[in-house]
Amino acid sequence: MNRLAKLLFVPVLLAAVPACSVLRLDSVDFGWPVESVVTVSGTNTIEDIRYSVKAEVAPLAQEEFQDSTALRGARLRLLRSTEGYYFLTGAKFRHVYVFAPGPSSLTLTKAIQVSEVGLRNPALNQRPPFVELLDGDALRILLTSDDIAEAKK
């Protein structure tokens, strides 16, 4: 009986493997060609029409400015990288926030510090495999989803 079980184990395992495998599509490009400039509403939400993204940003205001209402009326820069991460920043921000999408949520994966005093006029560009952060003519940084890849001041 034991021997029979051992003999059957390998074919059963082989048959089971395809059934359990997860369908996966690779080489997906999530990147937006250009950033979205969105204005924070009175209810602390941002919305991008073209890509149908809507999010509440009060926790972000709390995190960056220690004031959940600090972003009302502010213009934020939002860009999705080719990997699918959302990069978010704005004027007076000292960080670029990197979020991963989840079910009805965006989860912070990294807050990358890019300035000591706060950005003045930031812009995000898609530069695969990086996301480029500009601040006027003074700053140019290439970002990955978790760090600064290259900085020029």
Add this chain to the structure above:
Amino acid sequence: MNRTLLTALLGAALCAPATAQHSDFALKSDFEDQYRQISARLDSASTTEEIDSLKEEIERLASDYAPHEEFLDRALYPLTFSESITKLRSLQVLTYDRVYLIRTQGVKLSELEARITSLTTRLDSLTAQRDQLFGELQESRKSLSALREAVRRLTANLTAKDRLIFAIVDSIFLPYGKDLSQVADVQKEAIGQRLERSNVITRVYEIAADNVKFLDATQLQGRDYGNLIEQYEAFNGRWAGLKQKMTDVAAAGASIPAESAEKGTSKAAVVRRGVKELRDAPETAAAQAAHVDSALVEWHAKLIAGFWGGLQKEFSQAGISVAPFSDGPSFSASIRQEVASLAASKQDPQPFVDALWKQRIDRDWREGLSKDAMLGRAEYAALDKLVSELSRDTIDTTFVAYIAGILVIIGVIWFFVFRTKKRPDQPVPAA
């Protein structure tokens, strides 16, 4: 000298990366801003010289942004860079043609706008007059002549309103020629805004609704219907044409980028903020069109019911019972049946032929019946001939009786003459 040069080169080298960097968003926004400015200037251009200078600006825009074509193709979705430039070039050509057409026709856009404003004002005064006339119609029910006068004036008022609203429509579309497929989307958007500003759809609906109210409020005579049917048919045809144009215009409104639509004043444009809302334009146009369509259906139904009901009443008032009818074919069948029945029986056809057909139907209802939408000219002529033949039989009998009467009179005269002539020949009796 060398030190200065070295410092300058070092400075340039340090600054080069900084000055070369640009925001993609700013690039896209700059392109869109310039695109919109040129579109707007083309839209308001009134001289060919002005449009010629804009052609140069379009070519400059194309060459300035050509190095960023690949990026703009993705950023300007759903249009590509080359499609945007092509659209602008075709708008320039069409605007040139339009302005040239207006110049050669001796009509200026400002004159057309003034004409539309004037027509709209006249239309508003007619609307005020209409309210007064409806009031008069209610008051003059007791006097037949006053009622007829109120009906006449109200009909004239509705016809004038009908004519004016489509004169406004014609003025709006005049500069763009007959073929709207040749008109650029931005211009169609401008037409849409003019239609909205002049409140055209509401006014068209109002005219249809006024006619329904008019048909409800008054008892019409047979002779009134010819004009009313004609008016309905003409209105219906013109509305079908306008509806098609509106659909084209609304479809163009939906394909215009949201940013450029926002500058418009139309409700459809104001609510446009993205792809989802862009669909509202044709839907709104369709809903408005459906509203007018339903008023027209009601107008038609009341007109038809009033016409055939009134005609049926003529028969019952004349004491002639015919099979009920509610449209051209059933009326035709009913008359043919009546004629056949009268021809077969020995009943006197006179009341039907003379008192009803000739005095009432042919005099008051012929114009309405001859309309293609009712009975048609050919079928009316066929029925008239049929009824007349029935009448000819009557005339023949009378004629025979008349001849017989004359013969009797001649006979009597002859008899007396003969007797008069014979008398002298009579022998005198012997005394």
